[in-house]
Amino acid sequence: MTYIPKKEEVKQEVFDLYDDYAHQRLSRKEFMQRLSLFAVGSLTVPALMSFLMPNYRDNVQVEEGDPRIAESFVTYPSPKGAGEMKGLLCYPHNNTEALGAVVVVHENRGLNPHIADVARRAALAGFLVLAPDALSPLGGYPGNDDEGREMQSKRGREEMLEDFIAAATFLGEHPMSNGKVGVVGFCFGGWIANMIAARLPQLVAAVLFYGGQAPVADVPNIKAKLQLHFAELDTRVNEGWPAYEEALQQNGKQFSVFFYPKANHGFHNDSTPRYDKEAATLAWTRTINFFKETLL
Template sequence: MCMKQPIPPQAWPLFDRYVHGDLSRRGFLEQAAAFAGGPAGAAALLAALSPDFAAAQQVKPDDPRLLTRRQAFESPQGNGQVQGYLAKPVDAAGKLPAVLVVHENRGLNPHIEDITRRVALAGYVAYAPDALAPLGGYPGDEDKARELFGKLDPAKARADIVAAARGLLAAPDGNGKLGVVGFCWGGTLANHVATQVPQLAVAVPFYGGAPAAEDVPRIKARLLLHHAGNDERVNASWPGYEAALKAAGVRYEQFTYAGTQHGFNNDTTPRYDPVSAQLAWDRTLAVFKATLT
């Protein structure tokens, strides 16, 4: 769990722009210096906002309760092949339902691998694709990952995630039931997968952007949507999305977690809100149980 220095409120919207590629590292530091006590304070602030993967890890990569491996699926409409990380319980009796875990806009980093193992321990075949695989995969550095993400072909990246979902549906480890959970960019992709894969049983986007309104009637899955209270960029799309969901008769639940920041489930950074994250995660596992088991 991330426990770091208090973050000035002015830093959150600035950091959100930086995280999503709307502001360079230099731009963040220059603007943060105005309220962080100068350049040194701005650099310390950015360091405090950066993830601490080791401190937040909940399930070790070699946890004896799990089997893990690298897994690839064909992606003819994307980059040819989608690669990722698969985890499942070691003592599974028979085939299990599957859950696709879609990362934020940094690729398959240690945090998302840990989330994947957490999902697997709940009784699922969990698979996390790596959108950065065509560019060499997660580079081990968040700033470098941020730069690489801007070089992706967005259409091919989306196609790779959809291909991962379809691959999981047919994978020998699974029983044909499929859900998806995604965070930030992955939340947007969870919504997208729901419009593209009619066999999907449930989609759980955490602070994800809405799909195109004309695609919403194609959604057959049940939706559980988690939004941060302080997330103007993402929340601006919700009223229109909700109207489209109602018009299409899609079954959904939506929760806004007051006072939280975009990324509140990410326990590697100070954006983490433990109370809201636990509540959202409990709701997520409950809807997986209701729809997949």
């Protein structure tokens, strides 16, 4: 049986390597080669790989089929994007009221089980939720993240952005929606959330987890209230924040920002070892409270 190390046994450089691999700055071969430099004793390359790869099966907070939630896959039009898209629609079971609506935007690998879980969590909190799959035009999430990343890299970012803007429009017009729409995105999805805020004036609220910033020139167009979550150790994403913060301030935008000490990029994703339970719980509580304040 492969030994799986504890988080405190693994050096920060290994997490940084994984970040480069997850964002396709390293090929799998390069990743494995560099990872071997940290393989000492029981920390073999297979052990480190077992530690780093996502474990969806054992880390679901709200199971598929939870009786408290109604969920189904739906299609919606994306005339400026892929034409037609597919996503997971969730809402509280037996709901009869108009609900605040939330688009959940995945990372750079499609609608994987973790993001579907996040969508169900948001529905359980009382929202109408749509989690689109950017891989819909290519057949949908393939069942593993490596293939998902490769598939998503074949799509243009601007076209995918249009697909998620269309999702927000679709959700705002849904019969169960109260017309107030927010978006929450993670990594690639954080960039998407920033961009929807800059492109869609009717968006009410956007929550961004360690996402790239919109161009400073687009900041004057933002009407939504923003909530931004950053990991202290995520230097790659964080380096763009000071200029973005200055632009938000100069243009009088409403935003709140939180940095989480000793947390890595991806700290909210509880299927990987970058997960930081304390930071993730606090950030998600802030997210839900923010949506309750803005969308209900």
